[in-house]
Amino acid sequence: MTVWLLGDQLNPDVGPLQSDDDHVLLIEAHEFAGRKPYHPQKLTMLFSAMRHFRDDLRDRGYDVTYVEAESFGAGLDEYFEAVPGDDLVLPDPPSHGAGERFREMVETRDGTLTVVENDLFLSSPDQWESWMHEDGPKDSYLQETFYRRMRRETGYLMDDGDPEGGEWNYDDENRETPPDDWSPPPVPEFEPDRLTREVHDWVIERYDDHWGNPDLGDFPWPVTREQALTALDHFVEYRLPEFGAYQDAMVGGEWALSHSLLSSAINLGLLRPEEAIEAAIDAYESGDAPLNSVEGFVRQLLGWREFMRHVYREAMPAMGAANQLDQAEALPDLYWTGETDMECLSEAVGHVHERGYAHHIERLMILSNFALIYGADPQELNEWFHVGFVDAYHWVTTPNVVGMGSFATDVLSSKPYASSANYVNKMSDHCKSCPYAVSKTTGENACPYNALYWDFLKENEDLLRGTGRMGLMYSHVDRKDDEEWTAIRERADEIRALARDGEL
Ligand SMILES: Cc1cc2nc3c(=O)[nH]c(=O)nc-3n(C[C@H](O)[C@H](O)[C@H](O)COP(=O)(O)OP(=O)(O)OC[C@H]3O[C@@H](n4cnc5c(N)ncnc54)[C@H](O)[C@@H]3O)c2cc1C
Structure with a gap:
């Protein structure tokens, strides 16, 4: 049996890696990344993170097959030629229908694919189902009630069955704008290493139709788990205290303000959402960050991120073509x-x-x-x-x-x-x-x-x-x-x- 991991499942602790099998498959599909003029920093981050993850797994003793191919189909052809009839296990990809498509691709190559739960999310489809039918079936989704349920289930920011501080939500304290003399807290930078630079050179050459700054500049995006953990520490120390108050503010010339900048690392799997949540709660408990900041941050991850994932599951494929207002203007240049x-x-x-x-x-x-x-x-x-x-x-x-x-x-x-x-x-x-x-x-x-x-x-x-x-x-x-x-x-x-x- 082989654990197949996708580019957004780059975590050494994902469920299937905890079995006794030590064989892992990673496929870089290149043609896919050329279908749209993706930002070169996005492609560099993704491919560099995959290659770093390959090296990290090998250091941990895994036997990693790393295939660079034009498409997933071509990558699977190459793989099954070398390992005919293999049984693959894949954490459920969040993209609509992807698990089923991959299963068919594997089966037409005489292999098998078992899709297992994706534990890089905090809540399972079953948990969502039981929430949806709690007190009778719901005819619409409400983030706030889902979030409260998640708080109760996880115990995050709960005090003996009640929400920490007495309120579920401190948004009314989170609509400030910074004073004129405010200096924004620092932002981490990750000096691109040799591997990232190689990937970046290749991305610029291969995907010459890209949109976005082609330079790496002050590259702030983690490409390894270690960097993701550093980014989390940095956020908790420098930006979390004011995250809440200035969450909705916009200041000329400031791109980061006090936001966590963690979404890319979390979505790649480099960082688990619960790691970010627990680090923020620790800062609150040790008196280093106020409750309005910490609750606001926890709500984004425990509430909004999980909620959006499930709403997507439920509302696709219709949502992928929805246009109830019949809006048809081309997006301005x-x-x-x-x-x-x-x-x-x-x-x-x-x-x-x-x-x-x-x-x-x-x-x-x-x-x-x-x-x-x-x-x-x-x-x-x-x-x-x-x-x-x-x-x-x-x-x-x-x-x-x-x-x-x-x-x-x-x-x-x-x-x-x-x-x-x-x-x-x-x-x-x-x-x-x-x-x-x-x-x-x-x-x-x-x-x-x-x-x-x-x-x-x-x-x-x-x-x-x-x-x-x-x-x-x-x-x-x-x-x-x-x-x-x-x-x-x-x-x-x-x-x-x-x-x-x-x-x-
Ligand atoms: C129009 C629009 C497009 C968006 N596109 C994306 C996207 O492509 N990818 C993406 O991860 N988020 C997206 N978001 C949600 C949110 O804006 C980003 O997650 C957030 O801005 C990322 O920056 P941060 O890590 O500094 O977040 P913070 O402001 O520090 O928030 C903390 C974390 O909460 C999570 N989060 C917060 N809100 C949401 C949300 N609505 N949905 C999912 N996760 C959330 C993210 O993981 C984020 O890292 C979008 C929101 C809007 C309104």
Whole structure:
């Protein structure tokens, strides 16, 4: 029997490696990585992490077969030619249908494939099922109730059956913006070693159609387990204390703020979510981090990450094509060029281009909010996220981008995360240095978010007014007269034309 591990299962403690068998198969599939213009730092990180993992396993005494091939099919051909009829064991891949596809590929090559539970996630499909049917079947998913259930089941941040500190959620303490004289805490850098540099040279040469900064620069992405653990320690020591307070803030010139920057390592399997959660709780218990930061961080991993994975499982394949608002505009070129006078978008796109990363609020309230109110096709936006972000995989971008960010399906929320310029101005300092006027909705230089926002509400009135959760917004809609609506529509059309011409 051989344990087959994929590029997002790079952990020496995964269940199947705990058996007596010491044979491991890893396949690098190259053609797959050329199907889209993926960020070169993402490809470098992934292939370098796989090769480091191969070496790490060999050091631990495993017999590793490492196949470099054009496709998984070609890799399996090569493998089964050398080891005919082998029995493979694979942790369940999170991507929709992948386990079944791999099983068929193995069986047509006269091998067998057993797909076992993927213990790199904290909750199993069975746990989700039992939550879904607790107190009768649920007809919609609610992250907060799932999260509370997970807190109870794991005992994380629980005090004798009650939530630590008396509240389940401290989000009302987590909406601050840093003062002008705030200095952001340091960010770790991982000097690329010889192997990473070799991979990077090869990536640049082979995938010359890539999008994103081709240099490694101050490469902040762990490619080994050791680096992932260092990144976790660094976060807990320097950034966790202020993580909560500034979680939703955006500051010009600052790409990381106090975010953990751990998603790429966790999604590769280099770091287990429970390791990050427990390190944060330890910091709280030893008085080194406040509860609002620690609870906020725990909720992201124990609540949101697990929740998104299960919602994806349940909602695919429909979610992969969902577009309930029938949005069909092409994604503006500025998402690729970064060329726009809009300060907030220019910053956020620039962050993605530079390092394959933008933090949560830039993703949700700048990048996807703008695409949503602009009318962009949600599946094209999903593809853009998938290409550009170091932590992006279909299972995690799809619920976040198509569900949460684009409201292309209502399985995740009953109202869209749509906002005007007000939100951006409240949570960032971008508007101060932006040539667009944040408080103007129509006329020359009016901030594009405003007219697009009202136009979006008007355009989707039938669906959104009926949700019952947009009452306040529609009370503002109802106060606008025909003259205002004509001006709003004109400005929204003008903004779309400017964006199409690359002149926004
Ligand atoms: C439109 C959009 C697209 C996104 N695309 C991705 C993606 O491709 N890959 C990805 O891992 N996350 C994605 N997220 C979720 C979240 O924004 C990122 O996980 C987070 O910004 C990563 O940065 P960090 O590690 O510094 O996170 P922190 O802000 O420090 O959060 C801690 C951890 O919580 C987890 N987490 C938090 N929120 C989510 C969430 N909604 N879904 C899944 N995990 C979460 C991540 O593992 C993250 O590392 C997306 C969110 C939105 C709104």
